[in-house]
Amino acid sequence: MNDWPSLWLxxxxxxxxxxxxxxxxxxxxxxxxxxxxxxxxxxxxxxxMPLVLPPTVMGFYLLLFLSPQGALGQWWLxxxxxxxxxxxxxxxxxxxxxxxxFAVQPLQASFRGVDNQLLEAGATLGASPMDRFIHLVLPLxxxxxxxxxxxxxxxxxxxxxxxxxxGGNIPGETRVVSIAIYEAVETLNYGxxxxxxxxxxxxxxxxxxxxxxxxxxxxxxxxxxxxHD
Amino acid sequence: MTELSIDIxxxxxxxxxxxxxxxxxxxxxxxYGHSGAGKSSLLRVIAGLECNASGTLxxxxxxxxxxxxxxxxxxxQRQLAYVFQEPRLFSHLxxxxxxxxxxxxxKAVTAMPSLTxxxxxxxxxxxxxxxPATLSGGEQQRVAIARALLTAPALLLMDEPxxxxxxxxxxxxxxxxxxINEQFHxxxxxxxxxxxxxxxxxxxxxxxxxxxAVAFDNTPRLMSRLDLLEMSSLxxxxxxxxxxxxxxxxxxxxxxxxxxxxxxxxxxxxxxxGARIKLRVHARDVAVATEKPRGLSIRNILPARITMIEEGxxxxxxxxxxxxxxxIRVRLTRASLSELSLVVGQSxxxxxxxxxxxxx
Numbered sequence: 001m002n003d004w005p006s007l008w009l010x011x012x013x014x015x016x017x018x019x020x021x022x023x024x025x026x027x028x029x030x031x032x033x034x035x036x037x038x039x040x041x042x043x044x045x046x047x048x049m050p051l052v053l054p055p056t057v058m059g060f061y062l063l064l065f066l067s068p069q070g071a072l073g074q075w076w077l078x079x080x081x082x083x084x085x086x087x088x089x090x091x092x093x094x095x096x097x098x099x100x101x102f103a104v105q106p107l108q109a110s111f112r113g114v115d116n117q118l119l120e121a122g123a124t125l126g127a128s129p130m131d132r133f134i135h136l137v138l139p140l141x142x143x144x145x146x147x148x149x150x151x152x153x154x155x156x157x158x159x160x161x162x163x164x165x166x167g168g169n170i171p172g173e174t175r176v177v178s179i180a181i182y183e184a185v186e187t188l189n190y191g192x193x194x195x196x197x198x199x200x201x202x203x204x205x206x207x208x209x210x211x212x213x214x215x216x217x218x219x220x221x222x223x224x225x226x227x228h229d
Numbered sequence: 230m231t232e233l234s235i236d237i238x239x240x241x242x243x244x245x246x247x248x249x250x251x252x253x254x255x256x257x258x259x260x261y262g263h264s265g266a267g268k269s270s271l272l273r274v275i276a277g278l279e280c281n282a283s284g285t286l287x288x289x290x291x292x293x294x295x296x297x298x299x300x301x302x303x304x305x306q307r308q309l310a311y312v313f314q315e316p317r318l319f320s321h322l323x324x325x326x327x328x329x330x331x332x333x334x335x336k337a338v339t340a341m342p343s344l345t346x347x348x349x350x351x352x353x354x355x356x357x358x359x360x361p362a363t364l365s366g367g368e369q370q371r372v373a374i375a376r377a378l379l380t381a382p383a384l385l386l387m388d389e390p391x392x393x394x395x396x397x398x399x400x401x402x403x404x405x406x407x408x409i410n411e412q413f414h415x416x417x418x419x420x421x422x423x424x425x426x427x428x429x430x431x432x433x434x435x436x437x438x439x440x441x442a443v444a445f446d447n448t449p450r451l452m453s454r455l456d457l458l459e460m461s462s463l464x465x466x467x468x469x470x471x472x473x474x475x476x477x478x479x480x481x482x483x484x485x486x487x488x489x490x491x492x493x494x495x496x497x498x499x500x501x502x503g504a505r506i507k508l509r510v511h512a513r514d515v516a517v518a519t520e521k522p523r524g525l526s527i528r529n530i531l532p533a534r535i536t537m538i539e540e541g542x543x544x545x546x547x548x549x550x551x552x553x554x555x556x557i558r559v560r561l562t563r564a565s566l567s568e569l570s571l572v573v574g575q576s577x578x579x580x581x582x583x584x585x586x587x588x589x
């Protein structure tokens with residue numbers, strides 16, 4: 001059995017989800033970090049839901065939502081002539097919902113950590129709100145973006161339940177590594193299951209080590225010795 | 230000359246800033262008051278950083294705020310620059326990056342000294358490639374001042390700009406601020422808790438108390454008012470005199486100054502010959518004589534006329550005496566006052582110890 005299609009598909013899914021999600025999570029996280037609206041608590045809870053819900057619950061409703069009769073699925077069908085369920089793009093949409101908290105939460109924490117005093121200084125130097133966001137908030141939140149990116153990527157790689165429910169097991173289209181392992185075990189192909197599992201174990205270790213390394217590097221950076229001369 | 234017209238109301242919890250004041254922006258305007266008087270809040274309102282403030286605010290022809298017609302110019306569109314109490318440098322940029330940030334968003338209202346001029350004037354050349362986190366507090370504040378100046382604003386707001394800066398750099402920075410103020414006609418509003426600093430730096434002084442303007446006048450006149458409680462620390466400290474450097478006495482290491490044409494010596498070399506400088510004379514270091522004394526170690530003797538006498542409830546009294554156009558403050562005991570039978574209008578001699586004069 002060839003492992004490469006499922007590995008490649010997983011990498012493609014995780015990369016695309018990460019890029020799209022970082023863009024989409026930015027305004028949500030910024031709003032949550034800065035608003036005083038009473039709706040913020042509700043949105044906080046909503047964003048965190050995928051952390052506690054069983055993937056089957058999310059998968060079930062996403063299946064209805066993405067199906068040709070569902071709101072998004074119908075629109076997509078009219079737009080592209082293709083079905084969202086049991087397709088790669090369907091997996092991307094599902095992953096965006098499923099990994100939302102892993103992107104929003106680090107960004108939100110990071111935005112909150114940006115010193116408002118610096119933004120005030122930027123304003124008095126003539127920077128508009130958008131200018132301040134692009135040239136002050138974003139670079140000062142590098143660490144949050146790195147953490148959010150790594151966690152989203154890793155979490156999407158580790159997805160299983162939702163993928164199974166809305167993507168099924170179509171080689172080259174929806175058969176990601178976690179599904180491939182499941183199938184290998186079901187068909188008693190323990191060799192393949194071992195190979196793919198070890199790849200995921202190694203990958204997960206690397207990703208976590210990278211995340212902690214990034215955090216350590218940045219906290220060392222901010223503890224620069226102050227020189228007096 | 231531009232007028233800044235303020236009619237503002239701001240509530241922050243218990244604190245209320247309620248201010249109606251027109252200020253002719255000439256020279257450096259000092260804002261003084263005890264902590265909690267609303268000095269910083271006033272600057273923030275002018276800059277548009279307090280969105281809860283209501284009222285009107287205009288600078289010359291530009292209306293920055295008129296709450297009655299829901300007009301509010303956001304801070305980034307006001308042609309001002311703000312040096313905060315903290316340096317507030319952008320930590321992800323180098324010193325040069327911070328300066329470029331300002332230059333790219335230049336307000337270009339006034340002609341301004343060039344980058345080289347400002348960098349040299351504030352002695353930033355060796356710091357340009359460094360990150361803000363590696364600078365000392367004073368260095369950071371100098372970068373913040375340079376960054377504000379580089380936007381070429383119509384008005385410069387400074388909140389305690391000199392508090393983090395050491396004595397040596399302060400001595401170089403003060404003339405630079407004066408030069409920028411005069412040469413480029415950039416009005417400066419400067420908040421300080423240091424009466425000393427404002428006495429020598431400001432031309433006009435706004436005194437705040439509990440969120441309200443108590444007095445606004447030119448600095449010497451305001452400082453000579455005995456009815457203002459806040460001025461008591463200034464009065465304790467004394468008066469500021471305009472003087473001109475006359476010559477240096479190398480043999481005795483003294484600088485001879487002229488105050489209203491009358492010679493006065495201070496130790497060491499001060500300023501350059503011909504330069505106009507300000508002198509600070511502490512009230513407690515001035516003595517009064519009714520006749521010109523002889524055989525005294527005090528070398529500085531100025532003829533003066535008493536303009537005001539105020540007796541305190543304690544052992545002390547204060548009097549103001551004018552030398553030409555300038556006022557000197559004297560602190561003495563009520564016993565001396567009565568013994569010498571001093572009265573307003575009387576001609577006296579003021580004895581000033583050379584060592585008690587700070588020159589800026």
